[in-house]
Structures are given as structure tokens and as C-alpha cells.
Amino acid sequence: MAKDRVESKYFRVAPGIELHYLEKGEGRPLVFIPGLTFSGEIFKAQLEYFSGNYRVIAIDPRGQGLSAKTVDGNDYMTHGRDLAALMDGLGLDGAVLVGWSTGNLEVWSYIRQFGKEKLKAAVTIDMSPLPLSADPTWWTEGTMEELSEVATQYLTSPEGSRAFFSDYATGVMIQHEMEPAELEYLLDISGRTPYWVCKALFCDAIFSNFLETAREVGAGMPSLMFIAEHWAGVARPFVEQQLPGYEIQVMGGHLMFYEYPEKWNGLLEEFLNRLP
Known part of the structure; x- marks a missing residue:
């Protein structure tokens, strides 16, 4: 078990399918799940900060980072089953799941399929x-026309995928003006996911519906939602009305925990300290 340094490990979740993950620390499991195309490496600041009191694990979901790339299983129900296999294999009882972006869908997928018994919080x-x-007042990822353009005009080649994530990183993920080296770092992490895996996951994410599961989470266990500032006017009322029971924190851009780790880690730590 990782103690004083981050360890890079693999675990077989299905025949021929290994997930890569980073691990450091001991204690209650704290499992970080990245968003579309990203790997657990994006949580480096959280691995270092929380490993003094927790067993921190940051995974590369199937198709992303150093995990297996497969022609099947590039959907969030499969990702939920992969997560369950990893948690069972590593004995992660009483875990807190932390999902970012489409990693949220993995959290809700796991809970829909396997329940909340092994979890302390989400x-x-x-x-x-x-x-x-179709409801314009609801918190969504965009209009059908906008999302169709991404799927059919961008995520059809490595160059198109990189162009999309470059625009998304500078326009949505990060609030400060990045130096070229920082943008390249983020795009290199993202680029480890083949464009055809990215497209399959993107389309599956857009047509996912975990609303009832998310409501059950808010009603049945400690739960916290971080919301980026740029769409808080829509997202916050949505969470307050549709997901009662969730605590809400608004800060930063989409990649807030990476850009503002000290503030973000402090808010998460406050939430964790209140858990029984």
C-alpha cells in the first residue's frame, strides 16, 4: 500500500482489461475519478494534500490515461462496473467517491448498479x-445542435479532438490565461485517449440520464456538488430544486481543483471533516 510517495499501479477489472491508478496514503479511501479523456494525474495536488489522512486513489477510467483501450465498454454503465471491480479488489469499503465532469456519471453509474452500502459520501x-x-432552464452541456457539432465535426480525428479540447480548456476549464506549456500539458494528458474512444464516451455521456440516481444520493447520503462560476446562474438553481440534500460550492472554472487547489482542497476537507 502506498504510504509516503505516489505509487503507479494496475488492477485487472475484467479479462484482459487493466485499469491504471495512482495511490498514496492510508486511512479512509478517497477515490478520484477524472472527466472525459483525462487521467488520475490531473489530481496530483489532491493526492499530495489528502494522503496525510486518507488512502487516496486517482484512477484512469477504461480508455483513458494508461488504462486499457478497448473497442467495447466505452460507456458509463461499463465504467461503473469497472469502478465496482476495482473497489472490490482493493477492499475500498467506506469510500468517498469524487467525480469530476463525466466522472460524475461514473459515480452515479456505480451507485445505480451497486448501491450505497460501501460508500461514506459522494x-x-x-x-x-x-x-x-429540451428544457432551456435546466443545467445541460449545451443544445442538441452544439453537441451534435462536437460529436460529428470535431471528435472524428486526433486533430479535431485536440482542437476541441484546446478550445474547451481555454474557454471553460481554466480562468487564467495559460502559457503555451501549460495548455500543452493538459492536451497531452487528454490526448492519451484515442479520438474514437472519446467520441463514444462523449455521445454516451450526452444521452445519459442519472437524475433519479442523483436524487437518491442527495436523499440518502452526504453529498456535495461543486459548480463552476460561469454557469452557476443555471446550475445552482437546478441542483437546489432537482437534487435536494446536496451541499453546493461555487468557485472557479470547470477545472477548479487543478487551478485553485488550496481553496478547493480546503472546501473538500471541511466537508470530509463533518462525515461520521
């Missing part, structure tokens, strides 16, 4: 459980 970062809706 933390979700900046994505609705219903990413697409």
Missing part, C-alpha cells in the same frame, strides 16, 4: 446528471 464536480434536455 462528491461531484461540475456536471449535471441529465446532460441533455
Whole structure:
């Protein structure tokens, strides 16, 4: 078990399918799940900060980072089953799941399929459980036209995928003006996911509906949602009305925990300290 340094490990979740994960520390399991195309490396600041009191694990979901790339299983129900296999294999009882972006869908997928018995709390970062809706007042990822353009015009080649994530990183993820080296760092992490895996996951995410599961989470266990500032006017009322029971924190951009780790870690620590 990792103690004083971050360890890079693999675990077989299905025949021929290994997930890569980073681990450091001992104690209650704190499991971080990244968003579309990203790896657990994006949580480096959280691995270092929380490992003094927790067993911190940051995973690369199937198709992302150093985990297996497969032609099947690039959907969030499968990702939920992969997460369950990893948690069972590592003995992660009493865990706190922390999902970012589409990692939220993995949190809710796990709970829909396997329940809350092995969890202490759920933390979700900046994505609705219903990413697409005809209701313009609801928190979604965009209009059908906008999302169709991403799927059919960008995520059809490595160059298109990189262009999309470059625009998304500078326009949505990060609030400060990045130096070229920082943008390249983020795009290199993202680029480890093949464009065809990215497209499959993107389309599955957009048509996912975990609203009822997310409501059950808010009603049945400690739960926290972080929301980016740029769409708090829509997202906060949505969470307050549709997901009663969730604590809400508004800060930063989509990649808030990376850009503002000291503030974000402090808010999460306050939430964790209140858990029984």
C-alpha cells in the first residue's frame, strides 16, 4: 500500500482489461475519478494534500490515461462496473467517491448498479446528471445542435479532438490565461485517449440520464456538488430544486481543483471533516 510517495499501479477489472491508478496514503479511501479523456494525474495536488489522512486513489477510467483501450465498454454503465471491480479488489469499503465532469456519471453509474452500502459520501464536480434536455432552464452541456457539432465535426480525428479540447480548456476549464506549456500539458494528458474512444464516451455521456440516481444520493447520503462560476446562474438553481440534500460550492472554472487547489482542497476537507 502506498504510504509516503505516489505509487503507479494496475488492477485487472475484467479479462484482459487493466485499469491504471495512482495511490498514496492510508486511512479512509478517497477515490478520484477524472472527466472525459483525462487521467488520475490531473489530481496530483489532491493526492499530495489528502494522503496525510486518507488512502487516496486517482484512477484512469477504461480508455483513458494508461488504462486499457478497448473497442467495447466505452460507456458509463461499463465504467461503473469497472469502478465496482476495482473497489472490490482493493477492499475500498467506506469510500468517498469524487467525480469530476463525466466522472460524475461514473459515480452515479456505480451507485445505480451497486448501491450505497460501501460508500461514506459522494462528491461531484461540475456536471449535471441529465446532460441533455429540451428544457432551456435546466443545467445541460449545451443544445442538441452544439453537441451534435462536437460529436460529428470535431471528435472524428486526433486533430479535431485536440482542437476541441484546446478550445474547451481555454474557454471553460481554466480562468487564467495559460502559457503555451501549460495548455500543452493538459492536451497531452487528454490526448492519451484515442479520438474514437472519446467520441463514444462523449455521445454516451450526452444521452445519459442519472437524475433519479442523483436524487437518491442527495436523499440518502452526504453529498456535495461543486459548480463552476460561469454557469452557476443555471446550475445552482437546478441542483437546489432537482437534487435536494446536496451541499453546493461555487468557485472557479470547470477545472477548479487543478487551478485553485488550496481553496478547493480546503472546501473538500471541511466537508470530509463533518462525515461520521
